[in-house]
Amino acid sequence: MADTIFQVSDLRVDVPDMTRKPLFGAAPRLEILKGVSFDIARGTVLGIVGGSGSGKTTLGRTLVRLVEPSAGRLLFDGQDITHLSDADMRALRPRIQMIFQDPMSSLNPRLTVGRTIAAPLGAGAGDPRVKAALEQVGLPAAFARRYPHELSGGQRQRVGIARAIAMRPDFILADEIVSGLDVSSQAQVLMLLEQLVVELGLTLVFISHDLSVIRRLCSRVIVLRSGEIVEDAATADLFERPQHAYTRELLDAIPIPDPSVRW
């Protein structure tokens, strides 16, 4: 059995529901994740799919500890990080990276691309690792001197990927990274990611609401609905024999191009 990088058991996240807060006293808790359990094997790509509000983004952000779990256990490489303090977590940060959904707001608008990639490495913008990372994502090294607003959406997202892989992390979370891009940039970024997964042997969690995207990239898929896992299967099985009605619903929502229909 391949070794496990993340072990998640009965993970729960709840937040105060301010819309139903009484005038006095505490707000009732709103459960976002209702006890989620799964493992992530090293060197695999796991897809997490679900509709809006299913808790997939919260689940991802809990894995990288941007969100504090309220119950359950989260093991990273055998170490319990469920309630690790920010200071202790900092030692693990270089090993756990994330690519954000919105590449405009996740890149500091007033730092050059080079500094954005170099800063987490504790290096200067001229560091050879910056150039190497840019080349790996298919951007010319001269882009290190550019500012984010001078790039297109697809190029920005490549910078986001470069920043994550420059750290040589054990694990990368990709949260809806193509949903803000136009279709042709989506295809290019996905192709790049596929290629990097093979080249660098990345362990990746890929969050999306779009099953057709998941199918290309992931070996295993978790289907999430209202904070619960409704299906957890190998990608081929899921597309061949969906077990749950919700999964079939998601599958039916994939538009299939039909050349016999003209417009």
Add this chain to the structure above:
Amino acid sequence: MLDGRGLIRRRAGARLWLSGLWLALFVLAAVLAPLISPQDPLAQDLMLERLPPAWMAGSEPGYWLGTDSLGRDVLTRIIYGAQVALAVALVAGLATCLIGSALGLVAGFYRGWADRIISRIVDIWMAFPPVLFAILLIAVLGTGLSSVILAIVIIDWTRFCRVVRAETLNQSKMDYVHSAKVAGFTRLRTLLSEILPNVLPTIVALLTLEMGIAIIVEAILSFVNLSISTDQSTWGGMIAEGRTSIHQAWWVLVFPLIALFFTVLSFAQFGEGLRERFDPVLR
């Protein structure tokens, strides 16, 4: 690019150069006052009282902008007045900026009890009418240049604090702040190396604005005779003196007013020009 950046840049060019030119004149006048002023700023001569400016009938050579009711040269006093204005603009402006911005950054980024305390103090501060507050402070601190500067800092830090806090709050919600956490930055490093560069353009624009405001506040305090001793000429003091003889000698009032107006205007325009010229996002 078709988004008007070229236009902004050209406008910024003129704005920056014109205001920069005036501010350079202003600084030179203040620094070189003893060398370039035509007369002694305190020399009184009742034979020369209320001389009109050089281009009007009855003027005397060497008194370009005329004299006041004690026979002191107006141009010389404006040049010496620039010294006080410059000191107030620089010292009060920078001190106000440092204190207000630091508190605003802390309140906006760390939130929690620090934000609650700082914001409540700002709310209370805002309830005081600023000019009366200044007069009250001077009454307590005593007159003099350092009291005036201290009073301006005590009153005006809230201007920076409010704006910087709001901007920091905005920036803190951006994903690049989460991304800094994922990169393993400490909170302090995130604040200084990620958020501060994004708040800095706002701070610079406010700083130059504040320098102009500090000059106005000093002029107001001089006007009510609460600034510094009448031996040292100040623009506000000249305006106050000129007011009493406006029907006989309008130039005593008008020329320091023009100097004040252009200096304050130039500070504000200079800040805006700097922002448009050097902010990578606007550029």
